Amino acid sequence: MSRGDDNANDGEAATARLRLIRTPKVGPVTYRQLIARFGSADAAIAALPMLASRGGGAPPPIATDDDARREIARAAKLGARHLFLDDADYPPLLCELDNAPAAIVVRGDIALARRTCIAMVGARNASAAACRFARSLAHDLAAEGASVVSGLARGIDTAAHVGSLDGGTIAVIAGGIDIAYPPENAALQDRIAETGLLIAEMPPGTEPRARHFPYRNRIIAGLSVGTVVVEAVPKSGSLITARLAGEAGREVMAVPGHPLDPRAQGCNLLIREGATLVQSAADILEQVRPIDVRAVRAPGSSYGAPPLEDANDADRRVVVALLAPVPVAVDELIRQAGLSPAIVQTVLLELELAGRIERHAGARVSLS
Numbered sequence: 001m002s003r004g005d006d007n008a009n010d011g012e013a014a015t016a017r018l019r020l021i022r023t024p025k026v027g028p029v030t031y032r033q034l035i036a037r038f039g040s041a042d043a044a045i046a047a048l049p050m051l052a053s054r055g056g057g058a059p060p061p062i063a064t065d066d067d068a069r070r071e072i073a074r075a076a077k078l079g080a081r082h083l084f085l086d087d088a089d090y091p092p093l094l095c096e097l098d099n100a101p102a103a104i105v106v107r108g109d110i111a112l113a114r115r116t117c118i119a120m121v122g123a124r125n126a127s128a129a130a131c132r133f134a135r136s137l138a139h140d141l142a143a144e145g146a147s148v149v150s151g152l153a154r155g156i157d158t159a160a161h162v163g164s165l166d167g168g169t170i171a172v173i174a175g176g177i178d179i180a181y182p183p184e185n186a187a188l189q190d191r192i193a194e195t196g197l198l199i200a201e202m203p204p205g206t207e208p209r210a211r212h213f214p215y216r217n218r219i220i221a222g223l224s225v226g227t228v229v230v231e232a233v234p235k236s237g238s239l240i241t242a243r244l245a246g247e248a249g250r251e252v253m254a255v256p257g258h259p260l261d262p263r264a265q266g267c268n269l270l271i272r273e274g275a276t277l278v279q280s281a282a283d284i285l286e287q288v289r290p291i292d293v294r295a296v297r298a299p300g301s302s303y304g305a306p307p308l309e310d311a312n313d314a315d316r317r318v319v320v321a322l323l324a325p326v327p328v329a330v331d332e333l334i335r336q337a338g339l340s341p342a343i344v345q346t347v348l349l350e351l352e353l354a355g356r357i358e359r360h361a362g363a364r365v366s367l368s
Contacts, residue, residue: 130156218361
């Protein structure tokens with residue numbers, strides 16, 4: 001894609017991109033595919049009705065110019081700005097995710113995202129000892145030049161941010177950049193925006209909802225070369241973040257805990273399944289330092305989107321017949337359909353815009 005045709009730093013192009021991003025049914029994967037195929041957000045927006053019709057549904061309501069401009073202006077008034085996927089400042093490791101946010105809202109020092117980033121997550125109701133350890137661990141990591149990434153939740157997240165506040169901390173929040181959650185962390189959130197980096201995927205003014213937290217977790221994992229878990233119960237959000245980190249090919253580490261403490265079960269389970277046991281910042285840095293962030297794809301060099309190719313009705317029938325309410329890997333769909341990856345991806349794009357399928361983590365899709 002030529003950046004000259006649709007430079008995200010240009011005001012009109014930024015407005016068009018944000019319109020596309022905020023249009024229902026256009027998720028991160030679909031956004032990449034649309035830009036890769038049509039070359040610009042304006043062209044992609046013009047094609048949405050046709051694509052949705054091919055998928056057998058009505059076109060999604062497209063966000064307006066005024067809506068996009070108001071959002072950009074509101075972010076600017078808050079001292080924040082939007083970063084689009086191929087902006088030079090977009091975090092390079094996050095860009096590597098197939099479902100990386102097409103745009104993020106940032107406030108603070110974006111240079112922190114180009115350091116070695118370590119995610120630290122854990123229980124909201126963490127023990128006092130675990131919070132103290134997390135605070136110390138984060139302080140030591142920041143002192144070594146790493147940026148500590150967490151989600152600004154109660155417990156371990158808060159301890160991690162407090163410990164690394166003076167050395168470099170990044171908070172990824174589930175709601176809008178101007179919404180503090182939990183409310184008691186409002187002052188900490190403002191302090192991070194001043195001395196660290198605050199990142200949100202949702203538009204300003206968005207109150208966090210339960211569905212937003214898994215999206216936030218993928219950003220935490222995606223920003224970081226490794227994720228450290230300090231106290232977590234099984235099936236917790238912290239373990240979801242660890243799983244996402246593993247799926248992205250990043251290091252997964254855990255602090256062991258007492259076997260009789262339920263809050264330690266998640267960490268001990270991770271270690272049993274192959275996560276690295278860590279007891280100090282040195283243990284963490286030893287695991288992640290061989291990963292050179294200069295080796296990752298530079299923002300703007302490629303969207304990493306699979307190629308698309310026009311499909312016919314017979315192709316669509318084959319793909320739809322293989323879909324079910326149970327998520328299936330796209331690679332498996334391609335194998336069973338006997339069609340080219342480009343055709344299958346095109347059919348899935350049309351179906352998503354028509355509201356007939358949903359995308360899931362791990363490059364899986366299901367019928368809506």
